[in-house]
Amino acid sequence: MRPFSDHFSSLSSAYAVHRPGYPDALFTLLAALPVKRKRVWDCATGSGQAALGLAPHFESVLATDASAAQVQAATPHPRVRYAVAQAEAVPFRSGTFDLIAVAQALHWLELPEFYAEARRLLAPGGVVAVWTYGRHHVDGGAIDEVLDDYYDRIVGAYWPPERRWVENGYRTLRFPFAEVPVAPPPMAVSWTLDERPGRPVRETIRCCSPTSPPSSTGTFAP
Numbered sequence: 069m070r071p072f073s074d075h076f077s078s079l080s081s082a083y084a085v086h087r088p089g090y091p092d093a094l095f096t097l098l099a100a101l102p103v104k105r106k107r108v109w110d111c112a113t114g115s116g117q118a119a120l121g122l123a124p125h126f127e128s129v130l131a132t133d134a135s136a137a138q139v140q141a142a143t144p145h146p147r148v149r150y151a152v153a154q155a156e157a158v159p160f161r162s163g164t165f166d167l168i169a170v171a172q173a174l175h176w177l178e179l180p181e182f183y184a185e186a187r188r189l190l191a192p193g194g195v196v197a198v199w200t201y202g203r204h205h206v207d208g209g210a211i212d213e214v215l216d217d218y219y220d221r222i223v224g225a226y227w228p229p230e231r232r233w234v235e236n237g238y239r240t241l242r243f244p245f246a247e248v249p250v251a252p253p254p255m256a257v258s259w260t261l262d263e264r265p266g267r268p269v270r271e272t273i274r275c276c277s278p279t280s281p282p283s284s285t286g287t288f289a290p
Contacts, residue, residue, distance in 0.1 A: 073176055073228065073230070074134070074135060087114065087115065087117055088117070088255070088257040089117050089120070089121065089257070090117060090118060090121050090171065090255060091253045091254070091255055091256075092121065093253035094199075094252060094253055094255075095121040095122055095124070095125055096125070097250060097252070097253070098122070098125070098167060098169065098195075098197050099122075099125035099126065099167075101167070101195045101197065101248065101250075102166040102167050102191075102193055102194050102195045103166070103192070103193025103194075104166045104191065104193060105125060105126045105127065105166060106126065106127045106128070106166050106191075107126065107128050107129075107130065107165050107166055107167075107191075108122050108126045108128070108129045108130070108165060108167045108168070108169060109129075109130050109131075109132070109158070109160065109164070109165045109167070109168045109169070109189060110122060110129055110130070110131040110132070110148075110169050110171070111132060111155045111158075111168060111169065111170045111173070111177075111182070112132070112133055112134070112155055112170055112171075112173035112176060112177065113131035113132060113133045113138075113139075113142065113150065113171075114133060114138050114142075114171075114172075114173070115138055115139075115141045115142045115143065116131055116142035116143050116145070116148065116150065117171065118131075118169055118171035119131035119142070119145070119148045119150075120143060120145055120148065122167070122169060123145050123147040123148050124147075126147070126166070126167065127147070128147055128148075128149065129145075129147055129148045129149070130149050130151065130160065130165075131148055131149070131150050131151070132150070132151050132152070132153040132155070132158055133150075133152065134152065134153065134154045135152070136152045139151070139152050155170075155173075155177045155178075155181075155182045155185065156177065156178050156181035156184075156185060157181070157185065158185060158189070160189055162188045162189060163188075163189070163191050163192070164189055164191065165189050165190060165191060165194060166191050166193070166194050166195070167194065167195050167196075167197060168186050168189060168190060168194070168195070168196045168197070169197050169198075170196075170197070170198040170199075171198075171199060172199070172200050172201060172234075174198045174200070174233070174238065174241065175230040175231070175233035175234055175238070175241065176230060179241075179242055183244055183245075196245055198238065199238075199252065200233070200234050200237060200238050201234075201255055202234060202235060202237060203215075203216070203219055
């Protein structure tokens, strides 16, 4: 297993402040998918945005990130336990989780190894849910034109190559499980100009692809 691509540890405090949260309706949707609602693994949690949204819907959330700085900056919650671990090898027992969630982070992972871990860790009737959001939109007009120009022309050459998976909404990213169609809710954030630096004002979830429940043989069936 190679060292993880650490793009955020040096910015962990700002990341925790400016990273947008997810709509409550998304977590209500996700909670309805698995057979049980006991334990969740929030993989690559960052500073815990998805973990906090999942906590009201499940008995406990285990949230991991490969970055110790990110975990240190995460917001505490009585139902959330944070740990430092790479997604491809976590110290949890097989069959532990009813839901495995990866929010805006699947493109950073070593996919074959992570998918093997997901299969190992899912409880019967469990679900893997991954989602991403793309560039933000403000007014559909002049402001967006300026932001798009900055995104494409000014900083476009500096995006890590994994960003291409985000740009196409994970549609071409390998996902070796039977997918359950869902209609993810819109994602919107309202901030002042002082709150705005570093993160988008309004974004839309592009993909949410849970698996169907595993069968008793460990395969995934429609």
